[in-house]
Amino acid sequence: MEKEVVVSGIRPTGFLHLGNYFGAMRNYVRMQDDFNCYFFVANWHSLTTHPDTRELKNSVYRVIAENIACGLDPQKVAFYVQSDIPEIAELYLYLNMLSYKGELEKTVTFKEKVRLQPENVNAGLLTYPVLQAADIIIQRAVKVPVGKDQEQHLEMARNFADRFNYRYGDVFPLPYAFNYGDELIRIMGLDGNGKMSKSENQNATIYLADDDELIRKKIMKAKTDQGPETPDSVKPDYIQNLFTMMKLVSSADTLAKFEADFNASSQGNCIIRYGDMKKQLAEDMVQFVKPIREKAADLLANPDELHRIIKQGADKGRARASETLTMVRNAVGLNY
Ligand code: TRP
Numbered sequence: 001m002e003k004e005v006v007v008s009g010i011r012p013t014g015f016l017h018l019g020n021y022f023g024a025m026r027n028y029v030r031m032q033d034d035f036n037c038y039f040f041v042a043n044w045h046s047l048t049t050h051p052d053t054r055e056l057k058n059s060v061y062r063v064i065a066e067n068i069a070c071g072l073d074p075q076k077v078a079f080y081v082q083s084d085i086p087e088i089a090e091l092y093l094y095l096n097m098l099s100y101k102g103e104l105e106k107t108v109t110f111k112e113k114v115r116l117q118p119e120n121v122n123a124g125l126l127t128y129p130v131l132q133a134a135d136i137i138i139q140r141a142v143k144v145p146v147g148k149d150q151e152q153h154l155e156m157a158r159n160f161a162d163r164f165n166y167r168y169g170d171v172f173p174l175p176y177a178f179n180y181g182d183e184l185i186r187i188m189g190l191d192g193n194g195k196m197s198k199s200e201n202q203n204a205t206i207y208l209a210d211d212d213e214l215i216r217k218k219i220m221k222a223k224t225d226q227g228p229e230t231p232d233s234v235k236p237d238y239i240q241n242l243f244t245m246m247k248l249v250s251s252a253d254t255l256a257k258f259e260a261d262f263n264a265s266s267q268g269n270c271i272i273r274y275g276d277m278k279k280q281l282a283e284d285m286v287q288f289v290k291p292i293r294e295k296a297a298d299l300l301a302n303p304d305e306l307h308r309i310i311k312q313g314a315d316k317g318r319a320r321a322s323e324t325l326t327m328v329r330n331a332v333g334l335n336y
Contacts, residue, residue, distance in 0.1 A: 005320075006035040006178070007141035009042035009082065009132065012059040013050065014198030015207040016066045019187040021292075022248060027145050027180060029071040037077035038139045038317060039067070044082050044089075045131060048124040049117065061306055062296070066208050068309070069295035078320075080313035082135065087321035091328060092127075092134040098163045099130050099156075108152055133157035136175045137164075138321045143178040151177050168331040171324070187245065190222035192238035209293055212286045219282040220275075227270035232263050242274075246281050249288040254280060 008028065016025070031037055041060050050056065060081060072079060082088060104110060104126050114121050124131075129152075136144055136157050144154055154177040161172040187196050189204030196205040204222075206215060223238045235243065243262075246255050258280075261272035299306060329335050 003034065003036040004143055005038065005139055005141045006031055006143045006145065007038045007040075007136045007139050007175070008145050009040055009045070009135050010063055010067065011042050011046055012056065012063045013046055014059075015209050016063065017196045017198065017208065018206040018245070019196035020198070021070060021208065022185040022187060023147060024145070025067060025070045025072070028067070028077075030180070031145060032073060032076045035143065038080075038141065038320070039072065039077055040080045040082050040085070040135070040313075040317065042082050042132075042135070045128060048122065048128055049113065051120070061300060062209075064306065064309065065296040065299040066292070068299060069208070069292045074309045074313060078313055078316035079309070080317035081310060084310070084314035085138070085317050085321050087318065087325040088131070088134050088138050090325060091138050092131050094328065094332060095130045095134055095160045095164065096127060098160055098167070099127065101126075103156070103159075104129065107156070109149075129153045129156040130160065133160045137161050137172045138324050139317075140171075140173055140320070140324055141175050142173050144175050145178050147179075147184075164328075164331075168328075168333075171327050171331050185244070185248070188237060188241040190218055190238075190241075192223040192236075192241070206285065206289065208289060208296065210289065211293070212290065215286050215289060216282040219278050219285060222278060224274035224278070227272055227274065228262060228265045229267040231266050233265075235262070239274075242277060242281060245285070246277070250281065250284040254284070 008024075010024075028037070028039055041063050043056060043060055046056065046059075047053070064079070064081075067079070068074065107129055110126060110128065113125055117125075132153050133156060136154075137160075144150075144157075146154065154175060158174045158176070161174055165172055188194065189196055189201050190206075191201070191204040193204065194201065203218060206218060210218070222242060224242070225236065225239070228235075239262075243255070243259070246258065258272060258277050261277075265271045
C-alpha cells in the first residue's frame with residue numbers, strides 16, 4: 001500500500017529549543033518511517049514578517065542542520081527549502097483567485113500580526129494561509145503535523161482545496177492537522193512564565209545550540225520554592241515543568257527518586273532538594289543537548305554537505321510538486 005503523504009513547514013526564525021524538539025521535531029522523526037514525508041523550511045513565509053533578509057540565509061542553514069541533528073534523515077524524507085519549489089508559487093497564484101478578502105481578514109493569526117506590525121500590513125501577510133495551503137496541497141498531502149495554533153490555517157487549506165476541486169475537478173485530497181494525541185508535550189519557560197520561545201525569554205529557554213555551561217546556568221536558575229507542605233501535594237506548574245523535563249532527558253530511576261522525594265516531603269520535613277534535582281537535571285540535559293549541538297555545528301561547518309542535502313531535497317520536493325502542477329494546469333485548462 002502507498003504511504004500517506006505528510007507535509008509540514010518550519011519557519012526559519014530564531015534558534016530551535018527544547019519545546020520545538022519535543023513538540024515538533026521528535027514527531028517528524030517518528031513519522032519518517034511510516035509516511036511519505038515532505039518537510040520544508042518556510043522561507044517565503046518569513047518574508048511576510050521579516051523583510052530584511054540579512055539573517056535569513058543563516059537561519060535557513062541553521063534550521064536544516066538542527067533538524068538533521070535531531071534525527072531527520074534526508075534520505076528518508078524530502079527535506080527542502082520552500083523557495084526551491086517554484087511550483088508552490090504558481091499554485092499560490094491560482095488559490096489566491098479562490099480566496100476572499102473577508103475570510104482572510106478574519107484569520108486569527110492575521111489579526112494578531114496586524115496588531116504586532118501595524119506599519120507593515122502587506123498582502124503577503126493577508127494571504128499567508130493561502131501560501132500555506134499551496135505548500136500542503138502541492139504535494140497532495142493528507143496529514144499535516146502542526147500544533148493547535150495552526151488548526152485554523154488547516155481548515156482554510158481544506159476550504160481552498162475543496163473550492164478548487166469543486167470548480168475545476170478533483171485534484172486534491174483534503175488535508176488534516178495531525179498529532180500524536182495525548183502525548184503532546186508542552187515545555188514552559190524556566191522562569192515559570194509562558195512557553196519556551198525562539199526569540200524572547202532567552203534565559204528561560206534551553207536552545208539546542210546552548211553550550212554545556214549555559215545549560216547548567218539556566219537550569220540552576222529555574223524557578224522553585226521551599227518545597228511541598230504536605231505529602232503527595234499537587235505540583236505548582238513550574239515544578240511540574242522540571243519533572244516534565246526530567247522525564248524527557250533523565251533515566252527512569254532518577255525521575256522515580258525525585259518523584260518519591262517530592263511525595264514524601266511535608267512541611268518541616270522537606271525531603272526533596274530542588275538544588276540537587278536541578279543539578280541532576282542540568283547534567284542529563286547537557287548529555288541530551290550536546291550530541292545534537294555538535295552534529296548541527298559539524299553540518300554548519302560543512303557547506304558542501306549542506307548544499308548537497310538542500311539540492312537533494314529540492315529534487316525530491318519538485319518531483320511530486322511538478323506532477324501536481326501539471327494536473328492543476330490541465331484541470332484549469334491552461335494546457336495549450
Ligand atoms: N504557519 C506555520 C507555522 O507558523 C509554518 C508553515 C508554513 C506550515 N507552511 C506550512 C506548517 C505548511 C505546515 C504546513 O508554524
